[in-house]
Amino acid sequence: xxxxxxxxxxxxxxxxxxxxxxxxxxxxxxxxxxxxxxxxxxxxxxxxxxxxxxxxxxxxxxxxxxxxxxxxxxxxxxxxxxxxxxxxxxxxxxxxxxxxxxxxxxxxxxxxxxxxxxxxxxxxxxxxxxxxxxxxxxxxxxxxxxxxxxxxxxxxxxxxxxxxxxxxxxxxxxxxxxxxxxxxxxxxxxxxxxxxxxxxxxxxxxxxxxxxxxxxxxxxx
Numbered sequence: 162x163x164x165x166x167x168x169x170x171x172x173x174x175x176x177x178x179x180x181x182x183x184x185x186x187x188x189x190x191x192x193x194x195x196x197x198x199x200x201x202x203x204x205x206x207x208x209x210x211x212x213x214x215x216x217x218x219x220x221x222x223x224x225x226x227x228x229x230x231x232x233x234x235x236x237x238x239x240x241x242x243x244x245x246x247x248x249x250x251x252x253x254x255x256x257x258x259x260x261x262x263x264x265x266x267x268x269x270x271x272x273x274x275x276x277x278x279x280x281x282x283x284x285x286x287x288x289x290x291x292x293x294x295x296x297x298x299x300x301x302x303x304x305x306x307x308x309x310x311x312x313x314x315x316x317x318x319x320x321x322x323x324x325x326x327x328x329x330x331x332x333x334x335x336x337x338x339x340x341x342x343x344x345x346x347x348x349x350x351x352x353x354x355x356x357x358x359x360x361x362x363x364x365x366x367x368x369x370x371x372x373x374x375x376x377x378x379x380x381x382x
Contacts, residue, residue: 201286201344205238209252211377216258217272217363218370228273230255232375238284245285248297252278256371274328274363274371275307280336296339301357303332303371327365334359334371342379349381 209232216227234252241247259271280301286293308320308328320328340353359371 201243201288202240204240205349205381206235207238207349207379207381208235209233209250209377209379211375213254213256213373213375215256215371215373217260218359218372219260219368226259226271228255228258228271230257230373232377234278236379238381243288245283248280248282248284250278250280250282252280254278254303254373254375256373260369269312271311272328272363273307273309273311274305276303276332277306278303282336286342291344293342293344294339295342295351295353297353297355298335298337301334301336303334303359305330305332326367329361329363329365331361332359332363332371333361338375340377342381347382351379351381353377353379 211232213230213232214227215230216225219225232252232254234250236248236250239247254276255273256276257272257274259269278301280299282297282299284295284297286295305328309317310320310326311317334357336355336357338353338355340351342349342351353376355375355377357371357373357375362368362370
């Protein structure tokens with residue numbers, strides 16, 4: 162064999178291991194990274210359930226007592242890239258609280274409210290791997306679907322009666338919060354804290370607004 166032919170064969174054999182290191186179609190690390198990028202940039206749906214603690218912010222003097230409630234619902238998730246997303250939600254929430262004020266002639270009054278809420282949130286998740294911190298904020302329209310009063314004599318009455326204060330049929334609030342999410346094999350699970358403050362009085366003639374703190378578990382599919 163000529164020396165030039167031997168040199169050519171040795172060169173090909175030496176180049177093969179280097180090529181095998183550069184071209185890695187079966188590389189699991191690359192596959193996981195690409196799958197993660199595709200996961201966070203796809204439209205999705207999710208459900209959430211949680212605990213809330215609510216009260217009523219009274220414009221003026223008055224003693225306020227919070228009440229425990231619940232949050233449950235579903236949402237759509239529309240990514241605007243790897244980090245930002247728009248998330249419209251459909252929630253059922255219980256709100257209200259107790260207060261002592263001139264609303265009931267100086268007596269204590271407990272108001273229980275049920276709403277269908279429609280928040281539209283701008284959500285930011287920071288790309289730190291499979292576990293990501295998140296922040297979100299946005300407006301929320303709330304439609305009242307249930308309401309009753311309980312006065313100092315413990316008699317509970319449904320809203321709408323002529324002797325009771327008129328409760329407005331809808332509310333408008335601002336939502337803000339944050340949490341942490343983790344991507345699982347077929348879903349993303351998140352634990353989030355949120356605070357909602359109403360911007361519109363729930364009663365005619367009295368400045369009384371909703372406030373709510375919630376702790377929510379959300380699962381995105």
